[in-house]
Amino acid sequence: MRSRLRCPRCNYEFEYRWIPLASFTSIRFGKKRYIRCPRCHGWSWFNVWDTRIDHEGTDEH
Numbered sequence: 001m002r003s004r005l006r007c008p009r010c011n012y013e014f015e016y017r018w019i020p021l022a023s024f025t026s027i028r029f030g031k032k033r034y035i036r037c038p039r040c041h042g043w044s045w046f047n048v049w050d051t052r053i054d055h056e057g058t059d060e061h
C-alpha cells in the first residue's frame with residue numbers, strides 16, 4: 001500500500017509505503033501511523049488509509 005502524505009510541519013508531500021495489517025478493521029488506530037517526515041525529520045500522525053494511492057485488495061470497510 002502506498003499513501004501520499006503531506007507533512008503538517010513543512011508542507012512537504014511524500015509517498016509512504018506501508019503494509020496493511022491482517023485484521024485492519026479490528027484495530028482502532030489502524031488508519032493512523034506515526035511517521036517521520038523525510039524532509040524535516042519531524043514525527044507526525046498521518047491517516048495513511050484515507051490518503052492511500054493503491055486501491056487493490058482494500059474491500060474492507
Ligand SMILES: [Zn+2]
Pocket residue numbers: 007008009010011012037038039040041042
Ligand atoms: Zn516535514
